Amino acid sequence: MTESLSFKNLTKRPGRALALALLCAFLCFAALAGSLFVTGLRQGLSSLETRLGADIMVVPYEATSKSRLSDMILQGNPGYFYMDSAVMDKLRSMEGVGEISAQFFLATASSSCCSAAVQIIGFDPATDFTIQPWVKHSYQGELGNMQVLVGNDLNAFPGDVLTFYGSDVTVAAKLDRTGTYLDTAVYANPETIRTLIAQAMEKKIYDFGDIDPYEVVSCVLINAADGYVTEDVLNEINIHVRKVEAVQTSALLSDVSSKLTGLSSLIGWLIAAIWILAIGILILAFVMISNERKKEFAVLRTLGASRGKLAGLIMKESLLVSCFGSLLGAALALLAVWLFGGAAENAMGLPFLLPKAGGLILLSAVSIAATILAGSLAAAVSAFRISGIDTAFILRGDDGRS
């Protein structure tokens, strides 16, 4: 019944047990919060990669004062730009162009659903290959005229009616979280977008310049056809199509991914440093505590505790402490990431997507297990020392002789 002995030993010295538990909690917190953070960033980036989902983006030349494009894509700042839709036909006929689909951007003034301006993205269901695969998770129907889909971060729900530029649109579905700019956007088919643009122009709510809403697109997404190299296709477009700029999406993301790599390795080193330090402190703490408890263990020896039993007692105590501590640390880490993940996301201007429940549980379990392992390792050092004590010698120490 040494479990209850260990438990009693701990509860009778709550301060000591708590200090050790907090140390374990700190270990677990560092490991879990750090790895959640890194995974969140990684997943955010890969989510963005798949959602961009095309090798090449063709945008009007003026949009490539690049920051505008990357602001929009990385930070979700609403934006819009237009080019003549004739570009579409020209691109489609070019050699090396595989999948191709146009998108339409529109930035609204603030509306009922949202505190700030909202990006509206129009995609053509007939040709789209980037947005629909993701939409399919939450909406299988055909998006009708004046119907929209809303990103996960928007405060709107299926059935709600939103008003953009004086026109009402109905929310058909809310989309899965991506951790990217797509979460704060609204999606519609090209007809709806054109209607909105036309009405906005008619009511003179907004000045789009002298464009014909039925003759423009905002951007064209292209995948290189099989057997063609993306760079070649890109160059072809930039040489032969005027007033547009073809941008390689991976180049757009390379900035983010290098930032991410740097950050990940920094956090990795930080976690490693914290762990080495904390394990050192843990070992020291356990050794100090067991030195102080030598007499107690010697008495247990006289009562018939074997060396193995003493070691077991120490290990069980540390197990209780590190279980409690690591659960606490894991809970705090999850809470912290849940509370502050969004803030960090905004501060860094990087896409951030937490793993799903399964991934969270897995990461938590790994951190908890690692912490318990570290605690046990630290305890093993003192268990080993204590199991070798010279009982007769220690009992002598009592009278001030040695």
Next chain:
Amino acid sequence: MKLTALQATRNYIRKREGSNLFCAVEETSVTLEPGTLTVLSGPSGSGKSTLLNMFAGLLPPSSGQILLDDTDLYHLEDRELSRLRNLHIGIIPQGQTALAAFNVQDNILMPWLLYGSRKNEAFSEKRKRAEELMEAAGILELRREMPSGLSGGEIRRMAVCRAMLQKPEIILADEPTGDLDEENTAVVMDLLKEHAASGGTVFVVTHDIQVRTYADRMLSMRKGVVTEE
């Protein structure tokens, strides 16, 4: 059960005097008999505790053997020796030996708690046994107290009860009355005497003249040499 020292010696290395071997117990052959309370007295530093610890299975002799009936204690695995000590040898070490994290009753039940459960029949029997012992030692009303709240005499009486919990055949007591007044000394010695009277093997190491009056057999020790009185 009887406990025999067979030509047992014990040397210590004394670092202060170079690495000279210091012989704390000269070759000693002595048998502690059942039903007998044996008292060993002698001046400080004469090797009494050293001999007792060898009997207890806590200190291997430098040469010779310690036999419990016919079993050589120091040929046993630690696990076997520990269990044997747990069941058959009650030890009252020199000095204060209370376990600070446990109350008086749990301290006394500790030899049982080390290997047994708190849940079964046997445990309630042990608890009854502990109560009887506490009653006899006059500390029953202190059973829920923590050791920090007890006097030296009360803690010593607790240690005696603890050593007797498992009804061990052998009891080894190192200065069990060292810091006790006459009254407490009488309580403790009566308990030990009773144990011997009921067939137990009791070995008491002491300076105390009063303790000698309880002895069935007197030994004295001087500079590591044991002699019969």
